[in-house]
């Protein structure tokens with residue numbers, strides 16, 4: 292067996308031994324603490340979903356846990372349902388509440404969202420938990436199942452639930468759900484441009500988090516038997532949140548450390564005769580440290596160190612597969628471009644206060660063509676891409692994708708209907724591999740062979756390479772390749788050559804010129820690199836001060852003195868005969 296295969300087997304075996312050692316070797320006092328640590332880890336994992344993965348602040352995990360506990364207690368008193376079913380229903384009961392508290396997250400961010408969730412947690416504590424949990428007044432305990440009636444049995448049940456949740460989250464992170472959460476954390480605009488609804492993505496993160504915390508609370512009902520509101524107060528939520536941030540609870544080992552720390556530190560302080568109130572302060576300091584360092588907590592730092600070591604070893608012992616030269620050469624002349632328009636904008640105007648960013652712009656992108664869009668800084672090129680992709684609503688004008696009006700259609704639906712875009716600033720999630728990112732961008736349409744074709748066409752590194760491990764230029768190539776993964780009708784590329792070397796830029800030009808033929812998709816290419824536009828476009832449009840100043844073949848547009856004047860500014864008027872190619876050279 293190879294070392295790489297042996298490591299998980301040995302790790303799993305050691306973990307099993309440790310769990311068995313705790314379950315059967317610990318006294319009931321330590322077993323109670325171990326169970327609390329496991330439940331703390333479960334609730335920390337729920338924070339990891341919303342905060343660590345989806346990048347939103349939630350300061351009410353214990354409110355979700357309390358709802359799970361309350362529901363389990365109530366159902367335990369009034370129904371004869373088995374305990375395992377009660378736990379599941381307890382988790383599910385927290386889901387609608389999670390969605391409800393997720394709604395403000397659609398508009399609020401950062402500290403505002405933190406205040407909203409904290410207030411929610413406080414309100415639930417006052418209105419529900421402080422009035423008493425079911426059975427608490429009559430001291431009727433929540434009955435544990437017979438197979439987990441002992442402390443060791445109940446500990447093993449909690450470990451099993453934690454393992455199941457961790458495995459499910461790990462599977463989600465390899466699939467589109469988890470990748471969407473991190474995509475929304477990195478950039479909401481980029482998520483919408485991939486065709487995913489930001490609203491649904493945020494709400495599923497809150498719902499999943501509430502479910503996991505609800506499970507944790509339901510198990511707490513079984514652990515403690517009789518519950519009080521004390522453990523579900525906002526302060527308890529803050530402790531869980533800060534520990535989750537400090538240890539990095541989007542990773543299971545980070546959640547485990549958070550669970551152990553929130554259980555052991557107060558207990559240690561108590562045994563040392565020190566005030567337990569110090570513990571929240573310690574966690575807050577550790578969380579501040581992690582947030583200030585921009586790290587994913589202790590677990591994130593450990594993983595980053597391990598990855599760096601692994602990379603170093605790989606470069607020492609193995610010659611890395613050299614990326615193929617970008618872009619398969621495309622034979623010229625290309626077949627004639629059909630007249631059929633795929634994307635048509637007519638009379639599009641955009642005003643930002645007193646600034647007119649676009650002024651009655653007409654643009655037609657024809658089927659099978661690469662259409663260049665040029666113009667000096669501030670000419671309105673990015674604004675036009677924002678209008679076409681749905682991120683900016685025009686003041687006036689119409690937009691048709693083939694025969695379908697696109698006016699008012701939100702960005703993620705435009706992406707699904709076939710308008711894909713890239714951004715000037717890179718927005719690829721560095722945690723994903725190139726293959727995972729292309730698959731995510733494909734929304735289920737990019738099979739392995741398409742992913743491989745895209746990688747070859749754009750000269751990207753192999754699919755298993757992590758985005759974090761490639762340079763900025765290569766990330767740009769990956770981003771352009773990703774716009775094609777869902778087989779769109781038209782892609783809008785916003786300065787894809789920015790940051791590329793001359794050689795990479797030429798390779799990208801060849802790949803872009805081949806997009807219509809190899810991927811059946813039209814292209815709108817916004818670029819300052821005039822040579823790139825000249826080499827790979829079939830048509831071109833030049834903008835200046837939001838107006839179309841030239842339109843036609845690249846030779847006509849680039850040879851137009853008005854375009855040269857636009858690039859030269861007012862002084863260009865004295866040199867009307869120079870073309871933009873001459874200006875550029």
Ligand SMILES: Nc1ncnc2c1ncn2[C@@H]1O[C@H](COP(=O)(O)OP(=O)(O)OP(=O)(O)O)[C@@H](O)[C@H]1O
Pocket residue numbers: 643646647648666667668669670671672673674675
């Ligand atoms: N959100 C905004 N609010 C106010 N003005 C804006 C906004 N976005 C763009 N503008 C203005 O609209 C005009 C067009 O900007 P835009 O970014 O579309 O130009 P561009 O051609 O893409 O420029 P560059 O090549 O530098 O990216 C500029 O005058 C810019 O200052």
